[in-house]
Amino acid sequence: MQLSRRSVAYAKALVSDPLANWPFTAVARTVFGNTAGVRQNLYGEAQRIYCSLLSGKSKRATASDEIGMKVQELRRNGILLLDGHCNAKLVERLRERLNELVEPVSEFAEAVTSEKILQLCPEVLDVVDNKIASILHTYYGAYIHVDDVLYRVHRSVPKEVAENEEVFSNFWHCDSSPTSEIALLVVLSDTDLSCGPTHAIAKQPTKSVVRRTYRQRHTFAASEIEAKNGHKIHRMVGKAGTLMLVETTKCLHKAGVPAQGKNREWLAFRIFPTADRACDRKFYKDPVYRFTHPKKRG
Numbered sequence: 516m517q518l519s520r521r522s523v524a525y526a527k528a529l530v531s532d533p534l535a536n537w538p539f540t541a542v543a544r545t546v547f548g549n550t551a552g553v554r555q556n557l558y559g560e561a562q563r564i565y566c567s568l569l570s571g572k573s574k575r576a577t578a579s580d581e582i583g584m585k586v587q588e589l590r591r592n593g594i595l596l597l598d599g600h601c602n603a604k605l606v607e608r609l610r611e612r613l614n615e616l617v618e619p620v621s622e623f624a625e626a627v628t629s630e631k632i633l634q635l636c637p638e639v640l641d642v643v644d645n646k647i648a649s650i651l652h653t654y655y656g657a658y659i660h661v662d663d664v665l666y667r668v669h670r671s672v673p674k675e676v677a678e679n680e681e682v683f684s685n686f687w688h689c690d691s692s693p694t695s696e697i698a699l700l701v702v703l704s705d706t707d708l709s710c711g712p713t714h715a716i717a718k719q720p721t722k723s724v725v726r727r728t729y730r731q732r733h734t735f736a737a738s739e740i741e742a743k744n745g746h747k748i749h750r751m752v753g754k755a756g757t758l759m760l761v762e763t764t765k766c767l768h769k770a771g772v773p774a775q776g777k778n779r780e781w782l783a784f785r786i787f788p789t790a791d792r793a794c795d796r797k798f799y800k801d802p803v804y805r806f807t808h809p810k811k812r813g
Contacts, residue, residue: 548722550689550729551764554807559694559764562788562803566657566695569790574656582646586653593718593762594749595650601701601756605641610703610755610780612636613666624683627666633798639664642701642758642782643796650760651697657788658795662696662804666703669711669770669779677772684770687714687729689721690763692785693803698763699784705754710779711771713751713759720747721767729767 543553551559567574576586589595616635617625632639640661651659672682690696706712716724750771751759761768773779787801 544725544729547694548725549694549765550725551691551694555691555693555764558803558807559692559696562693562695563655563657566788566790567655570657570788570792572652572656572658574653576653582649582653585650589650589654589760591717592749593721593766594715595760596749596751596753597758597760598753599756600646600758601642601644603756605638606701606703606756609636609639609642609782613639613703613782614668614780617666617668621682623670623672625668625670629663629665632664632666639782640796640798642784643699643786647699647758647760648796651786654697655788657790658792659786660789660794660796660801661784661798662787662801663785664798665783667781667783669773669781671711671773671775671777682772685711685772687716687767687769689725689765689767692764693787693801693807694762694764695787695803696762696764697786698759698761699786700751700759700761701782701784702751702753702757703755703780703782704778706757706779706781707752708750708771709774710752710777711773712779713761713768713781714771715749715751715759715761715766715768717747717749718762718765721765724767 540550540552543556544550547556549556576583576590585595585597613627613632613636616627616631618627620626627636643659643661648659667683669683672685676682677685690698700713702712704710749759751757771779785801785804787804789795
């Protein structure tokens with residue numbers, strides 16, 4: 516009886532959304548080397564090409580200038596860490612204002628939603644300064660816009676809980692978003708390993724791991740991969756204002772768990788390319804993201 520119910524449930528899911536179910540999910544892992552999904556890979560890459568062609572911006576990046584070097588590193592690894600990049604006064608203003616707005620979302624985390632941030636703390640968009648914009652313009656060969664921004668405070672979690680429960684995305688995963696997305700993460704407080712920083716694995720090692728080893732987010736142990744294969748785990752540590760750009764759909768990543776008495780305060784921006792110069796560095800909901808996430812529309 517239970518097997519029959521599962522079969523019926525699978526059949527309904529396959530009919531309603533075939534690309535989000537097996538065997539298409541398995542094929543996507545083999546072909547694309549990530550867990551974002553068929554739809555997210557296809558539409559994400561189509562969006563990249565479309566925006567690049569229509570915007571007419573150059574994608575050329577050379578190692579002879581600072582921006583070019585950063586773009587090359589981001590394209591190669593899917594990860595770019597900029598220690599202490601953000602202006603200290605801006606960081607302090609944002610931290611003070613956002614901590615006035617923060618609300619508990621669980622026993623171990625607090626947050627401020629995108630809607631509240633943009634309404635009551637619009638200067639948060641100043642984080643996407645000229646240098647970051649130049650890196651992303653060249654990276655995409657297009658203009659950029661912010662689709663979402665979130666502020667979170669992660670607090671310490673008992674070891675037995677953190678090892679068995681996903682408290683705040685603390686298991687290894689790739690985001691299920693269009694692969695045109697890039698995440699911009701900023702720590703608003705000094706962050707060391709004891710604060711539970713973001714961990715990430717570069718694009719090429721991620722492809723290898725997803726195709727050979729990775730099965731489920733709650734069973735994957737990246738430390739073993741690091742030890743056996745030499746794949747580096749990038750950890751987002753640094754002083755307040757440190758910034759990381761990461762292709763979260765193509766790089767396995769997770770939130771670290773703060774040690775007892777420690778926490779991590781951070782901002783996360785979801786950024787997409789756009790062909791519209793008038794929308795450059797502005798906030799609006801991305802149409803491709805909304806199309807690939809119909810349940811989140813509105």
